[in-house]
Amino acid sequence: MKKHNFSAGPSILSDYAINNTIDAIRDFDGTGISLLSISHRSKEFQAVIDEAGALVKELLSVPEGYSVLWLGGGASMQFAMIPYNFMRSRAGYLDTGTWAHNAIKEARLFGQVDVLASSEAAGYTYYPQLGQDYTIPEGLDYMHITTNNTIYGTELRDDLDAPCPLIADMSSDIFTRYVDVARYDAIYAGAQKNLAPAGVTLVIVKDEALGRAERPIPTMLDYRTHVKKGSMFNTPPVLPIYTALQTLRYYKQIGGIKELMSRAALKSAKLYEAIDNSAMFEGTARETDRSLMNVTFVMAPPFKNLEKDFIDFCAGRGIVGIKGHRSVGGFRASLYNALPMESVDALVEAMSDFESTHR
Amino acid sequence: MKKHNFSAGPSILSDYAINNTIDAIRDFDGTGISLLSISHRSKEFQAVIDEAGALVKELLSVPEGYSVLWLGGGASMQFAMIPYNFMRSRAGYLDTGTWAHNAIKEARLFGQVDVLASSEAAGYTYYPQLGQDYTIPEGLDYMHITTNNTIYGTELRDDLDAPCPLIADMSSDIFTRYVDVARYDAIYAGAQKNLAPAGVTLVIVKDEALGRAERPIPTMLDYRTHVKKGSMFNTPPVLPIYTALQTLRYYKQIGGIKELMSRAALKSAKLYEAIDNSAMFEGTARETDRSLMNVTFVMAPPFKNLEKDFIDFCAGRGIVGIKGHRSVGGFRASLYNALPMESVDALVEAMSDFESTHR
Numbered sequence: 001m002k003k004h005n006f007s008a009g010p011s012i013l014s015d016y017a018i019n020n021t022i023d024a025i026r027d028f029d030g031t032g033i034s035l036l037s038i039s040h041r042s043k044e045f046q047a048v049i050d051e052a053g054a055l056v057k058e059l060l061s062v063p064e065g066y067s068v069l070w071l072g073g074g075a076s077m078q079f080a081m082i083p084y085n086f087m088r089s090r091a092g093y094l095d096t097g098t099w100a101h102n103a104i105k106e107a108r109l110f111g112q113v114d115v116l117a118s119s120e121a122a123g124y125t126y127y128p129q130l131g132q133d134y135t136i137p138e139g140l141d142y143m144h145i146t147t148n149n150t151i152y153g154t155e156l157r158d159d160l161d162a163p164c165p166l167i168a169d170m171s172s173d174i175f176t177r178y179v180d181v182a183r184y185d186a187i188y189a190g191a192q193k194n195l196a197p198a199g200v201t202l203v204i205v206k207d208e209a210l211g212r213a214e215r216p217i218p219t220m221l222d223y224r225t226h227v228k229k230g231s232m233f234n235t236p237p238v239l240p241i242y243t244a245l246q247t248l249r250y251y252k253q254i255g256g257i258k259e260l261m262s263r264a265a266l267k268s269a270k271l272y273e274a275i276d277n278s279a280m281f282e283g284t285a286r287e288t289d290r291s292l293m294n295v296t297f298v299m300a301p302p303f304k305n306l307e308k309d310f311i312d313f314c315a316g317r318g319i320v321g322i323k324g325h326r327s328v329g330g331f332r333a334s335l336y337n338a339l340p341m342e343s344v345d346a347l348v349e350a351m352s353d354f355e356s357t358h359r
Numbered sequence: 360m361k362k363h364n365f366s367a368g369p370s371i372l373s374d375y376a377i378n379n380t381i382d383a384i385r386d387f388d389g390t391g392i393s394l395l396s397i398s399h400r401s402k403e404f405q406a407v408i409d410e411a412g413a414l415v416k417e418l419l420s421v422p423e424g425y426s427v428l429w430l431g432g433g434a435s436m437q438f439a440m441i442p443y444n445f446m447r448s449r450a451g452y453l454d455t456g457t458w459a460h461n462a463i464k465e466a467r468l469f470g471q472v473d474v475l476a477s478s479e480a481a482g483y484t485y486y487p488q489l490g491q492d493y494t495i496p497e498g499l500d501y502m503h504i505t506t507n508n509t510i511y512g513t514e515l516r517d518d519l520d521a522p523c524p525l526i527a528d529m530s531s532d533i534f535t536r537y538v539d540v541a542r543y544d545a546i547y548a549g550a551q552k553n554l555a556p557a558g559v560t561l562v563i564v565k566d567e568a569l570g571r572a573e574r575p576i577p578t579m580l581d582y583r584t585h586v587k588k589g590s591m592f593n594t595p596p597v598l599p600i601y602t603a604l605q606t607l608r609y610y611k612q613i614g615g616i617k618e619l620m621s622r623a624a625l626k627s628a629k630l631y632e633a634i635d636n637s638a639m640f641e642g643t644a645r646e647t648d649r650s651l652m653n654v655t656f657v658m659a660p661p662f663k664n665l666e667k668d669f670i671d672f673c674a675g676r677g678i679v680g681i682k683g684h685r686s687v688g689g690f691r692a693s694l695y696n697a698l699p700m701e702s703v704d705a706l707v708e709a710m711s712d713f714e715s716t717h718r
Contacts, residue, residue: 003391007398010597018384018393025381032362032677034377036556036602039366039680072431072558073579076593080577102578109575192594197395199431199558199596216468218439219461220432234435235551237558238369239598243395318391321398 004343006333007321008150008294009172010192014338017196017246024242035242040235048245049231055248059256060174062181062204067227069203070241075171075190078201079103081221082144082167083110086185088213092116092140092164096156097124097149098327099169107144110215114140123328124152126286130160140164141212142185148173150193151325153285153296153332159183165209172293174202175337176264178257185209186223191240193293194337195247200240251337260337267335267344268292274348280306280355284328298330306358307331313354319347363702365692366680367509367653368531369551373697376555376605383601394601399594407604408590414607418615419533421540421563426586428562429600434530434549437560438462440580441503441526442469445544447572451475451499451523455515456483456508457686458528466503469574473499482687483511486648489519499523500571501544507532509552510684512644512655512691518542524568531652533561534696535623537616544568545582550599552652553696554606559599610696619696626694626703627651633707639665639714643687657689665717666690672713678706 005012024035029044038045053068062068071077079102083091087110095101095118107113116136117128127149128134136143143162146169148155157177160166165185174189181187186205192198203223210224219225225233251260272290275281275297284296299307307330311323324330333347364371383394388403397404412427421427430436438461442450446469454460454477466472475495476487486508487493495502502521505528507514516536519525524544533548540546545564551557564582578584584592610619631649634640634656643655658666666689670682683689692706 001391005392005396007392007396010396010398010594012396013393018395021395022381022384025377025384032360033364033366033679034372036377036380037364037366037369037371039369040557072433072596073436074431074593077432077579080579084577106577109577190594197598198399198594199599218443218465218468220436220439234433235369235549235557237431237596237599239556240558240596320392 001318004317004319004346005321006319006335006339006343006347008325008332008334009190010198011321011334011336012338013197013243014247014250016250017243017338020246021239021243035239038238040232040238045238048242049236052241052245052248055245055252056202056204059248059251060179060181060204065207066181067205067207069205069223069226070231070236070244071201071203071226072199072237073201075099075169075188075201076102078169078188078203079106080109081223082186082188083107084215084217084221085210085213085223086142086167087111088141090114090140092136092143094118094128094143094145095120096127096146096154097152099171100146100149103144103146103169116143124149124154125284127154127156127289136162136164138163142167144168148291148293150294150334151328151332153283153291153294154289155291155293156289157292165206173291175251175257175260176292177261191244193334196240196244198240199237200244202244263337263341264292264335267339267341268295270341270344270348271295271333271335274351278351278355280359281351284330293335295333295335296324296328296330298324303358310354314347314350317346317350319343319350322347360677363676363678363705364680365678365694365698365702365706367684367691367693368549369557370680370693370695371697372556372602373606373609375609376602376697379605380598380602394598397597399591399597404597407601408595411600411604411607414604414611415561415563418607418610419538419540419563424566425540426564426566428564428582428585429590429595429603430560430562430585431558431596432560434458434528434547434560435461437528437547437562438465439468440582441545441547442466443574443576443580444569444572444582445501445526446470447500449473449499451495451502453477453487453502453504454479455486455505455513456511458530459505459508462503462505462528475502483508483513484643485645486513486515495519495521495523497522501526503527507650507652509653509693510687510691512642512650512653513648514650514652515648516651524565532650534610534616534619535651536620550603552693555599555603557599558596559603561603622696622700623651623694626698626700627654629700629703629707630654630692630694633710637710637714639718640710643689652694654692654694655683655687655689657683662717669713673706673709676705676709678702678709681706
């Protein structure tokens with residue numbers, strides 16, 4: 001049975017990316033050597049990492065003066081690398097969910113962290129709004145945001161107008177909207193949502209913003225190391241970067257960010273509409289802050305005891321990965337770029353059929 | 360044409376590991392989901408990481424009280440993580456090659472580094488011998504060694520008798536000999552030589568040795584984080600770990616360390632014999648310290664100008680990856696576990712044929 005994979009990450013990738021990866025494991029670019037065994041110093045792999053970086057810049061209209069890096073360790077490693085490299089004395093953070101919270105914890109090892117706003121007391125069900133919930137003081141080295149809160153289903157889809165450089169964790173929503181990169185000193189994204197299998201993190205960094213913090217930085221944690229060596233200071237995660245290139249090529253072929261934005265809007269609108277029109281299901285995030293990537297919902301109180309039944313009902317139709325994170329409960333349907341509309345249709349139909357049966 | 364892949368890393372993997380990885384990318388363990396898309400929180404992947412850890416312990420006879428970790432970032436990240444976690448005031452390092460040198464550089468950020476011996480002045484052509492070239496003072500927090508110097512073709516195949524815990528970078532020779540793990544506080548190995556594709560680092564760490572350094576440690580750089588969460592604090596590199604499991608299963612099937620030792624001895628003996636019996640080629644490392652994994656050799660002075668010709672001659676026979684590192688020149692043939700004897704035979708024959716033609 002074909003599976004509808006709503007997993008929050010690692011998550012669904014396009015057939016194009018998967019099939020090309022398999023082909024390259026059999027024989028990478030006509031070398032007679034597997035992608036799993038190819039030297040990262042080979043000219044064929046150099047071409048891969050060069051094209052992947054160029055496509056990131058093209059798709060996101062990255063201005064001159066920025067470098068694209070491919071690093072191991074995951075976005076959680078970036079939580080420490082960001083303050084290691086950018087914190088001189090004081091930075092602002094928004095506390096909008098579990099990962100934002102973790103980023104704040106790491107930053108506190110390096111300097112003063114101003115938590116400008118937090119939605120923790122409300123169970124992270126909304127995204128604090130600039131002007132309304134908080135202001136940004138002068139004198140911050142940077143302001144850190146988590147643009148999409150994967151666990152709580154909230155998202156900030158606009159680039160903030162801040163008096164300091166922004167730094168953003170875009171792990172879950174990169175390549176789903178236009179970004180005004182010039183406002184950011186750094187953007188990072190664990191690739192296992194909209195780009196590649198687990199094992200590589202994309203970082204876009206402003207070259208001239210590096211080197212301002214005066215602390216000694218271990219070589220591997222210093223972005224300058226990786227900028228200088230084109231992400232090849234040491235052996236990079238070869239296969240995840242290759243698959244990322246396939247995804248980026250696919251994105252370009254189908255029409256780039258414009259098309260990806262449109263698909264994300266259509267898919268999420270359909271699912272949210274089904275939730276809002278149902279008497280059995282209800283969304284958990286404030287409507288104005290709803291994520292287009294991670295749709296979080298629960299059973300309305302009279303039906304609460306049916307949550308497990310619904311997950312089993314879905315599994316019977318090949319719908320998997322919809323169990324909510326343990327800190328929220330209920331359901332989370334992740335609608336990453338590679339998820340087709342037919343999977344959303346299957347979930348909406350399952351919700352409707354289940355509701356008809358159980359009311 | 361079938362290639363004989365002598366690449367120093369990423370390097371040849373067994374057909375068993377490669378084919379099983381392809382199968383899992385098509386459908387991981389009957390889930391209907393690709394290995395590239397499977398959630399690391401799925402019970403099927405939990406089984407993978409559990410079995411991989413258990414097989415490491417079984418194959419290397421790891422005693423109780425040690426944890427097996429699978430981390431991103433490469434061995435170069437370990438150069439910083441080791442002193443971050445283990446250096447209280449003073450550690451000893453052996454300077455035996457480029458990677459050892461890099462490890463020393465990182466350790467100096469965290470405390471006093473005693474370089475107990477260095478073969479740098481001799482172009483790292485030998486491995487300093489305990490008792491003869493150096494002694495180990497009392498009072499070290501640990502002593503760090505690089506058991507195999509990939510670039511220079513030297514290796515230490517015995518576990519040192521030291522008055523302090525050992526810590527070893529075994530990136531290039533893990534799973535090629537028995538190791539008395541009890542002598543070590545930590546052993547680490549970038550997996551892209553004898554285990555998996557690039558993107559994961561194996562760490563074996565002594566649990567009770569952790570937490571002694573009193574500095575604050577960023578969460579991702581603290582081994583306790585990964586011990587506590589079974590390498591699942593954040594999303595681990597799923598595919599490289601899966602391929603590592605296949606390699607470990609394969610090692611067990613063929614007879615474990617005993618068989619791997621035997622094969623390494625036979626393969627390297629045959630190639631060194633060909634070098635020593637040749638008037639055209641000569642080895643670069645001191646004979647007693649020669650690596651069983653990376654065989655470094657050059658053309659003897661009268662033939663120096665033929666080095667490039669020989670590389671081309673080999674390429675014509677499908678022999679690839681034998682160009683020496685730029686700091687040594689000449690040739691480096693890496694004989695990792697997955698390289699079959701027939702590839703060594705092909706190289707030896709090529710050397711003989713080339714020599715006959717050009718003398």
